[in-house]
Amino acid sequence: MTEHYFSEGVPATDAERRRLSVRLAGQDVVVETAGGVFSAGALDKATQVLLEEVEPPPTTGQALDLGCGWGPIALELALRSPELDVTAVDVNERALDLVRRNAAALGCERVRAVRADAVDPDVRYDVIWSNPPIRIGKAALHELLRTWLPRLAPQGQAWLVVGKNLGADSLQRWVESELDLRCERTASSKGFRVLRVSR
Numbered sequence: 001m002t003e004h005y006f007s008e009g010v011p012a013t014d015a016e017r018r019r020l021s022v023r024l025a026g027q028d029v030v031v032e033t034a035g036g037v038f039s040a041g042a043l044d045k046a047t048q049v050l051l052e053e054v055e056p057p058p059t060t061g062q063a064l065d066l067g068c069g070w071g072p073i074a075l076e077l078a079l080r081s082p083e084l085d086v087t088a089v090d091v092n093e094r095a096l097d098l099v100r101r102n103a104a105a106l107g108c109e110r111v112r113a114v115r116a117d118a119v120d121p122d123v124r125y126d127v128i129w130s131n132p133p134i135r136i137g138k139a140a141l142h143e144l145l146r147t148w149l150p151r152l153a154p155q156g157q158a159w160l161v162v163g164k165n166l167g168a169d170s171l172q173r174w175v176e177s178e179l180d181l182r183c184e185r186t187a188s189s190k191g192f193r194v195l196r197v198s199r
Helices: 045-053 072-080 093-105 138-151 168-179
Strands: 018-024 027-033 061-066 084-089 111-114 125-130 152-163 182-189 192-198
Touching: 018 072, 027 072, 027 093, 045 072, 045 152, 045 182, 045 192, 061 072, 061 138, 072 084, 072 093, 072 111, 072 125, 093 111, 125 138, 138 152, 138 168, 152 168, 168 182, 168 192
Parallel strands: 061 084, 061 125, 084 111, 125 152
Antiparallel strands: 018 027, 152 192, 182 192
């Protein structure tokens, strides 16, 4: 498939979907992935670093997985905190369909996978976890973060994982200067930075 994972895509057919064994929230689970979504063959290293380094999510409230792919971050949030309302956002309909399938299979009833325009702009998030789509380009990435990071609740926190060689340090400075939010590096592992954003 020649589509980029950040193109709109269409849901995968039965023949295109494949099963993948991964470890999420301290348990071994089986999920479905498909070509045309980010990191279809494995849990990618950046997401792995984020899930290892991030603080536990709140037990209730509103959570956002920004750029969800097939759903590892949204599923981790839901498995760790079953009473948390988790919104998974992506431009790729194939990815959103996989998140819905995976959430249903794992009993994660409070996961909602939708395109950005289906999200109420007035919702404020207690936690945002994201392996943001750096490869969409700096301008598009900045627009994405400018849209979503200000939706943090007053005591909310966003956790981002970004490759050191893909501009993590400059992104940290940009968030602070352009969005007027606190942004600190909390971990550095395997070539990736974990950034915590708060008000």
